[in-house]
Amino acid sequence: MKVLDAATTRPLEGGASFSLGNRLFRAAWGVAWLVLARWTPPPLHGWRRLVLRAFGAKVGRGARLYGSTRVWYPPHLVLGDRALLGPGVNVYNQGRITIGRRVVVSQRAHLCASSHDIRDPDFQLVLRPVTIRDGAWVAAEAFVGPGVTVGEGAVVGARAVLLRDAEAGGVYQGNPAVWVKPRGLVRSD
Template sequence: MAILDARKSKPLEGGASFSLSNRVSRALWQVSWAVLAAWTPPPLFAWRTALLRLFGADIAPSARVYGKTRIWYPPNLTMAENALLGPGVNCYNQARISIGAKAVVSQGAHLCAGTHDINDPDFQLIAKPITIGAGAWVAAEAFVGPGVSIGDGAVLGARGVAFRDIEPWAVYAGNPAKKLKDRPRF
């Protein structure tokens, strides 16, 4: 998925950041999710993951996504075994977002893989992948910014804001997130 050149597309003047085919694909996805999945009860995880796979996501059969989760572009989503996206998670995956085995992204968390070049007069969009390691926990209403890696077994506390990588098996909290302590390995 190629990002359009802001000098040509002029997003500050209402131009698009992505191709027409990408925008149509995302519109079809949003309508399909709203009609077929957003309203479904929590136990229908298999149905929702099947729908995500149909739209290009790489999701393990045991991964769980709640109906109230918002996923911007399924082909940029990878979820390993028993990974979880909780209710109200905003997965703004303009670049790849990978969620490791048994990782939990709790309710209301925001995973944002896109930003803009503030030094560019055309405000060029920049997309950077996010990786959430196996056994990690992104707690309620936390924010993970573009290009951030959350290490295996790491915790980003509730409403924490991560713009830098989080070490494996460590607990971080705050805005910006700071390391509080190590987490026992198990």
């Protein structure tokens, strides 16, 4: 997906950042999610996986997401096996968002894979992928910003604002989020 040149399209004056084809696809996606998935009861995770896949998302086996989950552009979503996107999660994936296996993204968390060039007077949109590695947990109402990688098994605490990479196995809290301790994950395999 190509981002349009802000100097030409003038998004600050109401111009588009994406092509007409992209905007039409997203409109169809929005209607499809509303009609086919938004209203569905929580246990119908398999049906919602099917709807996402039909619009180009790569969704692993046993992944769960709720009808209130919002996905901006399905082809830019990779959701690993047994990953969970809780109620009200906002996947703002203008850029690619990759979520690993057994990741939990809790209720109303926000994953954002784009920003704007603040030095550009035309406010050019910049896509910056987000990666959440296997076994990580993004807790309730946390924000994971553009270009960030959450390491394997890391925890982003409730309402934390993560703007830099999180080390594997670390626990991060606050705004901006900082490392506070190791997770100390114990396996019961």
